[in-house]
Amino acid sequence: MKAIDIKGGSGPLESLFINSDTPTPVPAKGQALVRVKAFGINRMDILQRNGRYPVPLQAPATLGVEFSGVVHSLGPRDEAHEDSGRHRFEVGDEVFGLAYGGAYAEYIAVSTGMLLRKPRSMSWEVAAGIPETWITATQALTLISEFSEGKSILWHAGASGVSTAGIQLSRRLGASQIFATAGSPEKTAYIQSSLGATAAFNYRTEDWVQGVRDVTGGKGVDVVVDFVGADYFQKNIDVVARDGRIVLLALLSGGKIEGGVDIAAVLYKRVRIEGSTLRSRDEEYQRRLRDALEEYIPDFEEGKLKVVIDTVLPWDQIQEAHRIMEGNKNKGKIVCTIPWE
Structure with missing residues (x-):
C-alpha cells in the first residue's frame, strides 16, 4: 500500500x-x-x-x-x-x-x-x-479537571483543534464563563463570535491575566487548560482561582522554566496542577x-x-x-x- x-x-x-x-x-x-x-x-x-x-x-x-x-x-x-x-x-x-x-x-x-x-x-x-481533538478535550474536562456546571474555564491556544472543541464542550456542560487566548485579532474575534467564548485575548498584545481578572471581578478561573508550558506557568498560577485546577496538555514553549517562579500561590490558593497525555493511555x-x-x-x-x-x-x-x-x-x-x- x-x-x-x-x-x-x-x-x-x-x-x-x-x-x-x-x-x-x-x-x-x-x-x-x-x-x-x-x-x-x-x-x-x-x-x-x-x-x-x-x-x-x-x-x-x-x-x-x-x-x-x-x-x-x-x-x-x-x-x-x-x-x-x-x-x-x-x-x-x-x-x-x-x-x-x-x-x-x-x-x-x-x-x-x-x-x-x-x-x-x-x-x-x-x-x-x-477523534483526537474532541477526545482530548473531553479527557481534560471530565477525567482530569472534573469540570461541572457553573465553573469558569480558560483555554489556551484557543483556535486550535482541541480548544475549539473544548470551548464548545465547556458551554455544553454549563460553564459560567469561558475564556481563551490566541495569537491574532482574527482568531480572538472568531472564538467569541462563532464559538461563544465570554472573552478571548490576543496574547501578543494583551495582558490576558489582567483581562480575566477584570471580567471575573478578581476571582480568576476555576480551570486552566494549557498547551504552552514554561512561558505560561507563572501566569497560569496567577490567573487560576482558589481551589482551581491547571491541566497541562502540551509544552509548546518548552518544559524548563527560566528565572524565579513563585509557587506560593499554589499552596495558598490550594491549586491542583496535573499533566496528561492521551496517546500513551x-x-x-x-x-x-x-x-x-x-x-x-x-x-x-x-x-x-x-x-x-x-x-x-x-x-x-x-x-x-x-x-x-x-x-x-x-x-x-x-x-x-x-x-x-
Missing part, C-alpha cells in the same frame, strides 16, 4: 513523501482493517516527524492518530474484550476513530474498540477531524472516552456542536499540511484526503 513516510526516519517537513512500498497491515485479534478516506493532522505529528515525541510501543512507524474510512476486513474476534451491540462492525461500515498511529496511509489496522460509526450526513473530512481508558464522544454525535448532526475545519488538502500535499500547522495560522483542524481509485 501507499503511506506517508519520512526520509531517514525523522526530519523537516521536506522529508515527508508517499512510500508506495509500505506493507499493508494485517488486522490482529479484535482489530479491523480500515481503508482510509481522510486523516487529521495534529501537533504530535510534527513532534514525531522531528524525532521529539515518545511514541507508544504498540504504534507503527507511520504517522497519524485519527482517520475516517470504510471497514475493509476484520481480524479474529476477541470475545474477552468485545464490545456488544452497536460496536460490532462489519465489512463495509463507514467509521471514524482513534489509533496509536498509522493513519497517514491507505489502510490502517485498529482496535474495533476505538471505532465509531460515521453518520451518513457527516463528511469524511469532518469525521477525520473529530491504555485502550480501556481511551475506550471510555470513545463512549463519551459517541454521545456527542447527535449534536454534531444537529449543528449544536461543530467541527472547525481550517484546511483540507489531498494527501500528496502533506508537506503543505505540516507547513500550515507549524506556522500556527490555522483556526481548527487541518485534514488530508486520500483519493480512491
